[in-house]
Amino acid sequence: MFGYVTVNQNELKLKDYDRYRSYYCGLCRVLGKRHGIAGELTLNYDMTFLTILLNGLYERPLKNEQHRCMVHPVKKHDMVFNEVTEYAADMGILLAYYKCLDDIRDDGSMRARAFAMKTRKNAERLIVDYPRQAEAIKKNVEALAAAEDAGEYDLDRIAGFTGNLTAEVFVMQEDEWADELREIGFFLGKFIYLLDAYDDLEKDLKKGEYNPWTPSMKRRDFEALVENTLMMMMSESAKAFEKLPIVQDVDILRNIIYSGVWLKFEAAKKKREEMEEAGR
Numbered sequence: 001m002f003g004y005v006t007v008n009q010n011e012l013k014l015k016d017y018d019r020y021r022s023y024y025c026g027l028c029r030v031l032g033k034r035h036g037i038a039g040e041l042t043l044n045y046d047m048t049f050l051t052i053l054l055n056g057l058y059e060r061p062l063k064n065e066q067h068r069c070m071v072h073p074v075k076k077h078d079m080v081f082n083e084v085t086e087y088a089a090d091m092g093i094l095l096a097y098y099k100c101l102d103d104i105r106d107d108g109s110m111r112a113r114a115f116a117m118k119t120r121k122n123a124e125r126l127i128v129d130y131p132r133q134a135e136a137i138k139k140n141v142e143a144l145a146a147a148e149d150a151g152e153y154d155l156d157r158i159a160g161f162t163g164n165l166t167a168e169v170f171v172m173q174e175d176e177w178a179d180e181l182r183e184i185g186f187f188l189g190k191f192i193y194l195l196d197a198y199d200d201l202e203k204d205l206k207k208g209e210y211n212p213w214t215p216s217m218k219r220r221d222f223e224a225l226v227e228n229t230l231m232m233m234m235s236e237s238a239k240a241f242e243k244l245p246i247v248q249d250v251d252i253l254r255n256i257i258y259s260g261v262w263l264k265f266e267a268a269k270k271k272r273e274e275m276e277e278a279g280r
Contacts, residue, residue, distance in 0.1 A: 004192050006045035007252065008259040016252050018078070022064070023055075024048045026081035029067060030089045038118040039089065042096040046192070049256055051088040053184070054172055056246040056253060060084055084172070090126050091169045094134055097123040098141045106145065136168035148210045155194065155229065158212045162193035183240035191233035191261065198226050199268040202275060223269070234261060 007020050027048055031039035055062065060083060066076040097119050103112035116123075127134040144161035152158050166189025167182040197204075197212050204211040216222055238257050246253065 003044040003046055004195055004261060004264045005049040005188065005256060006260045006263065007255050008263055011259055012252065012255050016249075016255070019080075019249065020048070020052070020252050022078040022080045023052050023085075025067075025069070025077050026079040026085055027051055027089060027092075028069065029065075029079050030081050030085045031092065034086065034089055035093050035119065035122050038115060039093060039122070041115070042092040044092065047088045047092040049253075050091070050170060051085050052249050052252055052256075053170075053181075053241075053246075054084045054087070055082070056248045056250060057177060057181075057244055058084065058172075059248055087172050090130065091133065093119060093123060094126050094130065094137055095165075095169070098137045102141050102145055133168050133171075137165045140165040148212075151210070153212055153215050155212055155216075156190075159190035159193045159233075163187065163189035165189065166192070177244060180240045180243045184237050187233045187237035187240070188261075191230055191237065194226075194233065195230060195261075195265055195268070198230075199264065202272065223272075227265070227269075230265060 007017065009017055012020070024043075024045075028040055028043045031043055035042075062080040062082050064078065064080050066078055068074070068076050097116060100109075100112035100116040100119075103109040104116065140161040144158070147158055147161065163186040167186040170181045170185030170188075171178045172181075194212070201211050201213055201217075203209075205214070213222075213226065216225055219225060234257070241253070241257055
């Protein structure tokens, strides 16, 4: 997960943004309590979205507290959290841990090695606690790495690995809503992978590194291809979301799904346009 699933603050009511921040700060609080400072470093918008989504679906009672933190040491901030938050925090740790293991295999990253060492004990416990999710993350992270090394450029297949692992992460429990949650996660995961690749395209080209969009750059309609592909991914994710009987925080969730996720795309697109202008 890459932190692309965020709110569009400009289109959100002030009370809803405050509510969103309370979920975000609550997740940070839980990460610190369950996994220490290393856990807090995994805080991201994607797991905040998952927290709000699952709370909206299951409506578990939330604890509401106020605390200061390292980032906000002067003023206390509202924080809401519960067992759903704990689940999202644990998933964030598992995702970060397996990503670090992949980075270590890929280039021997010392930073990844240090993080893996700090989180190994907790991660090993989570692997036992969440065998389905852990196996899906491990299996698909490794399959993705192998496919990239082999030069796989089928966009649907290559993005599917991230989709597969995200699908399982989104299912906290096997119940009547598991299929819809898997669909949301699957297509959102594919969207995240392809958007991240689009954002990194110029950097990867300069370094001579793999990027799934590289062969498509020769097309005259490349930018339209990227946008239409991402649109299809989010359309399917949104379709599954609308099947869920969510009322709690639904305005926040719709803001993220229909608007917030596109902020990074617009920023990446603008950056590419500016680079093209400068190169003329």
